Amino acid sequence: MSEQPTPTAETQAAGSGAARKLVAVLLGLTAAVILMLCAFALPSINSGPHNMPVGVTGAEQTTQALRQNLDGDQWDVIAYDDADALASAIKDRDVIGGLAASATGIEVYTATAASPMGSSALTGLGNTLAAQQQSKATVHDLVPYPEDDPRGAGFSAAGFPMIFGGMIPAVLLARLFPGHTGLRTRLTGAVLFSLLAGAAVTAFLQYGTGSLAGDYWFTALGLSLGMAALSMTFIGLEALVGFAGLGLGAAVMMFLGNPLSGLATGPHWLPDGWSTLGQILPPGAAGSLLRANAYFDGIGAMSPALTLAAWVTLGLILILIADRRGAKTTLTATTTTETAPTPA
Template sequence: MSTSDATAAPTETTGNTGNTGTTEVTGTADVTAATAATAATGTTAATPPPAPGGTKGTRRIAAVVVGLAAAITLLLCAFGLPSAHGGPHHAPLGVSGPRQAVAGVRERLPQEQWDVKTYANAHALTEAIHDRDVVGGLALGADGVDVYTASAGGQQISTAISGLGTGLADQRHVKATTHEVVGFGADDPHGTGLGALALPLMFGGILPVLILALVAPGAATLRARLGGVIAFALVAAAGVTAVLHFATGTIDGEYARTWLGLAFGMLALGLPFLGLQSLFGQRGFLGLAVAMMFLGNPLSGLATGPYWLPDGWSTLGRLLPMGAAGSLLRADAFFDGTGAGAPLAVLGTWSAAGLAMVLVALRRAGRGEEARVGG
C-alpha cells in the first residue's frame, strides 16, 4: 500500500464522525504533506513570519536613543553655555570722583560689560545701590579707591567690581578699600544657600502636582488637588525659609515677607503644572517640566544675579517663574522690597494662567457630569 492510500483510508473511515474527528484527521494530513515535501526537497515547506511589529519596535527604540542623546546634549548646553558666557553684561556701575578720573574710568571699561553712571559723592552712590539703580560702584579719591559692593544682588558681579577697584588702585599707586553695602547673612557671606535654592524651588512646583495626581487621580478630585497645591506651597515655603534663616544663615531679613514670596514662587510653578495636567494629561505636565528643567533652572540667576548672564538669556530667565521668584526673594530679603514689582507681575501672570486652565478643566468636568446625569 502506498503512503497516499494509507493516509486516505482513515479519512474515509472517520468522515462521518463529529467535528473533532475531522479536525484531527485534517491536521494529520497537513503534517504528513509537509513531511513529504520536506523529504522530497530537503527544505522546509514554509518559513515562519517575522514577529509582528519587529521593524516598528526597532525604529521606536532608535528614535528614543537618538532623542535621549539629544536631550542630554541640550541639557549640557542649557547649563554650560550660560556659565561659559558668564560675565558682566551691561551691568549698571556707579562712579564718583573728579570729573577727569571718572571720564578715564568710563573710557577704560568695555561698554558691553559696564553701564557707567556718575554720582556726586560716595553717599549718593551707596543710596543708588540700596535703590538697586546700580549693582555697585567706585568712589575715586586722591588717597585711594573705595569699592562699594552688594553681594546679595550678585556675588560674581561684586567680585568683578572689587577686581576693577583693585586694578584702578594699582594703576594709581593708591590703596583700594572694599565696603559691603548689601550683603548676605554673617553665617553665609557668599550666599551658598541662595544658590542651592533652584532645585527645591523647581520641585516645589512639580512634586505636589505629580504626587497628588497619583494619590487622587481623576477630574472629580481636581478641586481638592488645587487646594493641596496651594497648601503645599505655603507649608513648603515656610520650611525652606526657616532653613535659609536659621540653618544656613543666608537671610537676615523679615521672615514673613520672605516666606510669602517663596510661597508665591512655588505657586506660580505649581498652578501651571496642575492646569496643563488637568487639560492635556501627563503630556502637558511633562512638556512644562522639561522647559523648566532646560530653561528655568539655568537661567534663573539664583546663584549669579541677572547681570552675569547674557542679555537675552537673562531677560528670558526673569520672565520664567524660577527667575522671577529669585528676583523677588532678593528684593524682599535684602533690599526691603525694592525692585519687587516686576517679579510680582511675572509670578502673578503665571499663577493666573495656571488657575485659568484649572477652572476650564473644572468646567469641562462639570459639563460631563451633567451630560451623564441627563443621559
C-alpha cells in the same frame, strides 16, 4: 521539514511603524540631551558681566578715565555727584556697585547680596585701577550676606527646594486624587502646600542657617508665591495634557529655569538673552523676589512678583479649561447612560 511562516503585509507594516517610532524617540531624547547641555553649559561658558549697571563718581577728569576703562558691553556706567549718591543708588538697586576715585586712591562700593560675582569682578577692577595709580583700593560692601552665611550658600541652595516644592506636590496629588473629580482637591492641596512649604523653608534659611535677613512673613509669602506658580502650572498641565504635560513642564523648569535663574550669581552675570529667559521663568522670578525681600526690604520685588502672579494665572486658566472639559465629558457620559435603552 516545516516551512517558515511568511510575514504578512500587516506584520511588516507594524514592524516598520515600530522602527519609525523608535527612531523618533531616540532622536527626541538626543535633542533633549543637547538642549540640557546647552542650558547648563552655554550660560556658564559665556558668563561674566553683561551690561552690569555700575556707578562712578569723583573729579570730572578722573570720572572720564573711569568711564573709558569701563566702556564696553560688560558694564553700563552711570555717573553720580558724590559717594553718598552712589551708595544710595546701590541700596536702591539702581546699580550693583560702583567706583569712587580720588587723588588718594579708589573706593569700591559693592552689594554682595545683589550679585556676588559682579561684586567680585568690580573689586578686581578696582584693584587693577588702583594699581595703575600706584595706590590701594578700599572695598565697602554695603549690602553683604548675613554674618552666619557670608557666602550666601543657603540662598543659592534655595533653587532646588522651590522647584521640587512645586513639582513633587503636583505629582503626588495627581496620583492620590486623579481625574476630574479630584482636580479641585489637587488645586486646594497645591495652594496649602505652597503656603506651608514657603513658611517652613524660609524659617529654616532665616532662623536655622541665618542665610536670610529680611522680614520673615514677606519673605515667606514671596517664596510661597514662587512655589504656587510652579505647582499650579504643573497641575494645570497634568489636568489638561496628562503626565506628559507635567513631565514637559518639569523638564523646562529643571533644565532651563534652574541654570538660568541667576540665583547664585545675579541675572547680570548671564548673557542678555539667557538672563531675560531665566527671569521670565518661575525659578528666576522666585529667586529675584527672594533676593529683594531677604536683603533689600522689598526694593525690586514688583517685577518678579508680577511675573509669578502671571504664572499662577496661567495655571488657573489651564485648570479651568481642564475642569470645563472634564465637566462636559461627565455630563455627556451621564446623558448617554440615561438615554440608553433598557434591556427587556
